[in-house]
Amino acid sequence: MEANRISIIGGSGTGKTTLATNLGTELNLPIYHIDGIHHLKNWEKRDKQERDQIVLEKIQENKWVIDGTYRTTLKKRLEKSDLVIYLDYSTFAQLKGVLGRYIKNHGKEKKEIPGCKEKMSLEFFLWVLHWRKNKRADIIQVINEIDNKKVIVFRKRKELNRWYQKEFGKKIRAD
16 A cells, blocks of 8 residues: 555544554554544643644644544645545444443553543543534535545445455554
8 A cells, every 4th residue: 555644534433543553553654643632631632723733734744644533624634645544434333432442441541642541421422422413424525525536435344454454464453
């Protein structure tokens, strides 16, 4: 695969961070997690304008993998990307992903968000529950505005895993 700038987008619990880490390692690309830019220690939120400025600076680099679906910089990130991977999973798959992550990592520090421990709140659960209804149309609209030849959409983890196995001859490694 030849791509130096890769955006990975999708709802919470789809495995964006895991895929970004794997692709960055395989392709020797710097990895940027927008959640890690957005959140400071103890889940304190960075100013949105500052966050967006950092992201927009990162996409000026020649090589990167960026995961995150933050809408304010989405179009510019996707336009700059050589490859866009959209993990368009069902609400059930997203909920299963976030609940599985919580059970596995509860109380452990998130590698991609230093100083923040895995947690779950009712507010976050409800946000994931309604993500497809509230956010999906916006994502598809932005995707439709860019060169769709560089976009790969996966609707199931099995599809993503088959593609990854074909591209790299190995399975996606979950940490």
